[in-house]
Amino acid sequence: MKDKDASGRFDNDEGTTAWLQPDEVDIQMSGINFTGLAAPVQLQMYWLNHVRLFCMVAGHTGTLDVRRLSTDDIEELRSALLIPETCLQLGKYAVLVTNVTEFLKRMDAAIQTCNYLYFRGLVKYYDPETFHGSFRDIEAAF
Structure with a gap:
């Protein structure tokens, strides 16, 4: 770069x-x-x-158990799902993936079709x- x-x-x-x-x-x-x-x-x-x-960027709830959310957790959930300000510098457009399971299924199939080696996961x-x-x-x- x-x-x-x-x-x-x-x-x-x-x-x-x-x-x-x-x-x-x-x-x-x-x-x-x-x-x-x-x-x-x-x-x-x-x-x-x-x-x-x-x-x-993955909206991820971290350690919050979404099955047991209460009003006390709302601010923590909001912070976890907030898109970092630096992402807004990457361009004017974004794509929102609403069906993550289907997206990953299709991505995995396309990568395998091309015979690429790959790994995916959350950044630590x-x-x-x-x-x-x-x-x-x-x-x-x-």
Whole structure:
């Protein structure tokens, strides 16, 4: 991407395979120990540069049990389903998928027809200030 600030589409953290907190890791390269690091260490694998992503925003209720909603939950439900402001910078138009099950069924069939390898799932966010760990294989893309 030429303009890295364009519409919130560029993310330096995509494809992170490990995020290591400075006080929980010691690094050794070519016989030299690096300790007392100033910031987290981020590892990214080159092969993830060749993975193509199709991203959508999913309205998801999170931990709310929609079968047991009460008026006390309305604000939490509203916040969970609210489209992030940064999505509004992606363009003038949007497509609303109203039958998610049928959409995924058709998408899966089309991808299999083309004989593509694929994975789908919700993005898992982490707090970069506290998270210390790694992501396996294709999970790193999400």
